[in-house]
Amino acid sequence: MAVSYQAVGWNAFKKRYDTIMASGIVAFLVSFVGAGSFLHPEMSLEILLMRGIGVSAFLLLHLILVIGPLARLDRRWLPLLYNRRHMGVTLFLLAFAHGVIATLTYHVGSDMNPILSVFTTDAGARMTAVPFQAFGFLALAILFVMASTSHDFWLANLTAPLWKTLHMSVYLAYGLLIAHVVFGVLQAERSPVYPLLVGLGILAVAGLHLLSGWRGRDLDRSPAFDEKSGYLAICRVDSLVENQPLGAIVNGERVAVLRYEGDKVSCVSGVCQHQNGPLAEGRFVSGCLTCPWHGYQYRPADGTSPAPFTERIPTFDVRIEAGMVWVRSTSNPAGTYTVPAAIDHVRGGRLNE
């Protein structure tokens, strides 16, 4: 993990992060329920609460989904990414409260099992009768799985790639919740502001993902390949900025090429062991390549976290020739030491031997 990291679940930043998140949610709920009951005193309190909690969960989901691309586009958003998991767990709790109130309000009190009622009572295939509640229930189930596996314990046990794949289902939950809102409350409310805001939300989520993907498209161009030696030409040496890695794709894998300590160049996997964070967007800090998401650290030469941490990522052999950085197309096993290539300042770069 990290050199100066202290093994505590909480730190000052996390506490402030959570304080801002919790006070924002409370402020939203108080103003929503307060204004709602002032302007519409006859509105049922449970419906007002259900709506306020549901809207706050929906807004929080949008925030969660745009943090990633925002942080890629502008590093000043990185602090929001640091504790995103707490947002995810909070989102589930809000969604759960919304679901419980909705089920108690609309589905309890008849002969039918309330959960069965959620899925069957309003079934129909017409535009005016699309069963929106089932979408919400399925999304809640996904959020539950995500929240309950959000701890690093599950990350370690499920392995990072599987965990990451599991957590990509947030996009499925998002789609289901859009359907839940569009076929649900938007069919009842008259103000055009609501559909407008939902549309803007979809545009923001999709637009920011596309934009950040487009910005990172240079990564995907295939580098030149030298058949004989099995090395790929990644970039010119002089395009490397010291302590700031460069991302590339080698044999389908994301890698981070780093120039550090003046004239050394190393290459490691670009995928953080923690939660698959983009190491190519990290920085060289305290002798280690540091992940931008939660600060996990890896020594560039051996892809290993400093003691007492044990994370390891694959390394790649590097050589410098004619001013170009070449990376071997096959990776070394995670944690393998490779001699960093050295930049020859007189000749503008050559093989490190």
Added chain:
Amino acid sequence: MSEDPFFIGWEASPERQTSSWRISLWGSLVLCVMLGLLLAGLQTNPGKGIFAFGEIHRYRGLLISDPVPFLVSKESGGHVYLLVNPLKYGFSVDLAREHHLQQVSLQGSLIDDGRNGMIEVFPGSISNELGSGEVPRPALSSAGTHLQLRGEIVDSKCHLGVMNPGRFKPHRACAIQCIAGGIPPMLVVQTSNGALRHYLLVGPKGETINQTLLEFVAEPVSIRGTYRTIAGLHLLYADPNSIERL
């Protein structure tokens, strides 16, 4: 902010970040409050009904079982109250028949939208009241008017005050359960000036057609039938085959 802001959460120093933390806190509070006010304020008027949940009063009067169970009250100048059971259940058909055209006393909680009253009858509270001055039997208006109406089918209990709003898509499942449970279905018609008119829906012969209506609940529909009144209640003796989705 430096030229290359790189943030490491475990390293973030509270002292260095005091100002940005305050700005973030206040900024998010202001934004959340404004969003809360905006989104709450734009909601559609939910209706004006009340449900005196937990307040149980005694009501006396003449019980009529058909075409829907209701009570013509003795105390409040012949005010009419539809009768329903707690939760999503209509008033027991057997009990209504047993007490049909009898002077009764019952306990329950009031549901009222200002024009239509309803009592959620407390289970087991109904008894015959003899010799305390009879309420005359109300008459059904004889010649009905044939009408075609456009509106939304709701359950009368939620719509008259148990839930505000007790209409539209989000309430659809609840209305279906209520109507399936025997609560009188009601057609809500919006007039050109935005006012709402309510018609209790029964079959051509005054029979219940709740089950037939279930698939049309909370959707815009057109329905034909004969309009009649009894004791101030507006009834549509509807032809179930005439219902069309709009």
